[in-house]
Amino acid sequence: EVQLVASGGGLVQPGGSLRLSCAASGFTVSPNYKTWVRQAPGKGLEWVSVIYSSGNTYYADSVKGRFTISRDNSKNMLYLEMNSLRVEDTAVYYCATEDGRPNWGQGTLVTVSS
Amino acid sequence: DIQMTQSPSTLSASVGDRVTITCRASQSISSWLAWYQQKPGTAPKLLIYEASSLEGGVPSRFSGSGSGTEFTLTISSLQPDDFATYYCQQYNSYWWTFGQGTKVEIK
16 A cells, blocks of 8 residues: 655744655555645645656746755655745645555645744 | 636535536546545545546545546535535646635535
8 A cells, every 4th residue: 555654844934944754655666756735724735846757856836946856766755845935835745646546645734934 | 737627616515415526627638637525634535536436445426527628526425424625636747736626515
């Protein structure tokens, strides 16, 4: 069974940094890509970033230049380095992938507030 | 990016009602569409993937149909546990996009 466990969320001041981690396990075939999705309080779902098995990365315009996605294949880990955080980055962040069907983790809450 | 337009935004229904939610993609996404149920404070729960495949453990009263740009989620007989918010999502592109959500409320 595929499991994705996100961690690293917390309270950070505007302008601060945070690094999210996602531990992945249970894949019979390594997924072609892994992604981050977020959901602000009371709002809908927003795609944030993706990293392909090739190493190619893509970002939503709202986080481009501030967030960096990376992975450590030897540890089956996915990361999201978040810099220059803004109040509007406050959200639950989910790591996810798909192998014909989407797989999601349980999410980690990031709160950006002074 | 591919825009997903979901309707209605709110739906009032009674237990036992047949409920249909529609999702339209701005361009063809083949059958790469998923439906989720979300309750407050919890992660989205996958109901349907590849437009019409029922996720394991999901009751058979949930069904999905469509391909290309037009998709529907149907709940054949609404149960008390089904009052929640539902989202569609395309994964034809790496840039996942989501419908705005449909809140199913008690009438």
